[in-house]
Amino acid sequence: MEIFSNNKTYDFMGKKIPFLGLSGVLIIASLVLLFTKGLNYGIDFVGGTVVQVKYDKEAPVDYIREVLQSTTYANSTVTEFGSKEEITIRFTGSTSDITNDISDEMHKILDPTGNFEIRKIDMVGAKVGGELRVKGVTALALALLAMLIYITYRFEWKFAVASIIGLVHDVIISLGFISLFSIDVNLDMIAAILTLIGYTINDTIIVNDRIRETLHTSKQTDLDALINESVSRTLSRTVLTSSTTWFVVVTMLLFGGEIIYAFTFTLFVGIIIGTYSSIFVVSPFIKFLGFNINDYRSKEQQKEIAKKEKEKLRSMYEQGRV
Numbered sequence: 521m522e523i524f525s526n527n528k529t530y531d532f533m534g535k536k537i538p539f540l541g542l543s544g545v546l547i548i549a550s551l552v553l554l555f556t557k558g559l560n561y562g563i564d565f566v567g568g569t570v571v572q573v574k575y576d577k578e579a580p581v582d583y584i585r586e587v588l589q590s591t592t593y594a595n596s597t598v599t600e601f602g603s604k605e606e607i608t609i610r611f612t613g614s615t616s617d618i619t620n621d622i623s624d625e626m627h628k629i630l631d632p633t634g635n636f637e638i639r640k641i642d643m644v645g646a647k648v649g650g651e652l653r654v655k656g657v658t659a660l661a662l663a664l665l666a667m668l669i670y671i672t673y674r675f676e677w678k679f680a681v682a683s684i685i686g687l688v689h690d691v692i693i694s695l696g697f698i699s700l701f702s703i704d705v706n707l708d709m710i711a712a713i714l715t716l717i718g719y720t721i722n723d724t725i726i727v728n729d730r731i732r733e734t735l736h737t738s739k740q741t742d743l744d745a746l747i748n749e750s751v752s753r754t755l756s757r758t759v760l761t762s763s764t765t766w767f768v769v770v771t772m773l774l775f776g777g778e779i780i781y782a783f784t785f786t787l788f789v790g791i792i793i794g795t796y797s798s799i800f801v802v803s804p805f806i807k808f809l810g811f812n813i814n815d816y817r818s819k820e821q822q823k824e825i826a827k828k829e830k831e832k833l834r835s836m837y838e839q840g841r842v
Contacts, residue, residue: 528752529745529748529749529752530748530751530752530755531748532747532748532751532752532799532800532803533744533745533747533748533804533807534744534748535800536800536803536804539800539801539804540800540801540804543689543693543797543800543801546696547689547692547693547696549696550692550693550695550696550697550699551692551696553696553699553700554692554695554696554699557699557700558699559695559698559699559705560699560703560704560705561653561704561705561706562704562705562706562782563610563612563642563643563644563706564644564652564705564706564707565652565653565705565706566612566653567612567644568610568611568612568643568644569610569611569612569622569641569642569643569644570608570610570640570641570642571608571609571610571622571626571638571640571641572601572607572608572638572639572640572641572642573606573607573608573626573630573636573638573639574605574606574636574637574639575605575606575607575633575634575635575636576605576634576635576636577605577634577635578604578605579600579604579605579606579607579633579634579636580634581598581599581600581607583633584598584607584609584630584633585598587629587630587632587633588609588629591629593609593611593629595611595612596609596611597609597610597611601778602777602778602779606639608778609626622641622643623638623641626638656707659710659714660691660710660713660714660717663714663717663718664684664687664688664717667684667687667717667721668680668681668683668684671683671684671721671725671728674725675728676816678806678809678810678811679728679806679811681805681809682802682803682805682806682809683721683724683725683728683802685801685802685805686720686724686797686798686801686802686805687717687720687721689793689797689801690716690717690720690790690794690797691713691716691717693789693793694713694716694786694789694790694793697789698782698785698786698789701785703781703785703786704782705782706782708780708782708783709782709783709786711783712782712783712784712786712790713786713790715787716786716787716790716791716794719765719790719791719794720794720797720798723758723761723762723794723795724797724798724802726754726757726758727750727751727754727758727798727799727802727803728802730750730751730753730754731746731747731750731803731806733750734746734749734750734753735813735816735817735820736820740813741813741814743806743807743811743812743813744807746813747803747806747807750803751799751803755799758795758799759795762791762792762794762795765791766788766791766792769784769787769788769791770788772784773785773788
């Protein structure tokens with residue numbers, strides 16, 4: 521199935537400055553948000569307790585907040601969870617006294633607010649939260665490093681660096697949206713970012729592979745024209761793949777509930793940004809990093825000569841002539 525004609529070449533490189541300018545604005549805005557507003561770390565990373573409560577009718581959220589103000593849980597955050605009958609109460613810290621049962625305390629505190637049941641209590645210590653945060657950042661760094669090594673091996677370092685720039689671009693802008701909408705940063709969101717990295721690099725490798733294939737099959741010596749041709753030939757595939765994945769993510773975002781909201785929101789934003797960067801960001805940076813068609817073809821020719829020489833020597837050895 522084709523959305524865009526394979527016989528038409530679009531001038532992506534001719535419009536690289538406006539699109540890179542847009543990316544620059546989004547990155548700056550994202551960094552400003554990250555340094556001013558920051559990220560809303562969930563209990564996975566800062567430690568704390570989440571109490572999930574379900575009422576038999578609409579939960580009186582304002583009254584619950586008022587009741588908690590006169591207790592040791594005055595700094596708690598009370599939010600709806602999936603429906604108006606269900607809420608979560610979040611607060612930093614967890615009980616260190618095994619005789620002090622949070623469930624019993626909450627039953628006593630919330631007793632005037634109506635009929636309810638406490639469905640779940642999750643507790644994460646501050647030390648464990650700190651370790652999870654470090655491991656999450658380490659996982660992201662290792663993923664980027666692995667991608668850099670793989671693409672350098674598969675293509676060459678200019679393609680690899682351009683691809684990593686695209687990934688960093690996607691992650692920063694995605695984090696900016698996460699900060700803007702105050703999405704909880706938890707392990708699910710880290711998993712979503714790692715998924716996004718893999719998804720985006722797959723798109724980028726397909727575009728890079730088509731560029732490399734065109735380098736071998738075309739006599740084109742203008743890099744802009746060659747990139748335009750390569751990206752245009754993969755455009756239908758990129759848009760179709762991204763669209764079908766995005767529709768699934770939208771469904772999960774609308775109907776998946778609060779539990780997977782951070783995961784699906786990150787993918788929702790990330791797929792859009794990742795598709796955009798694989799088309800409009802990575803390819804221009806291949807040129808900015810000084811990729812030269814003639815040098816590349818010369819190197820490939822030398823590799824082919826060396827390969828044929830090696831095969832010739834092997835053939836002579838097998839025939840007993842060496």
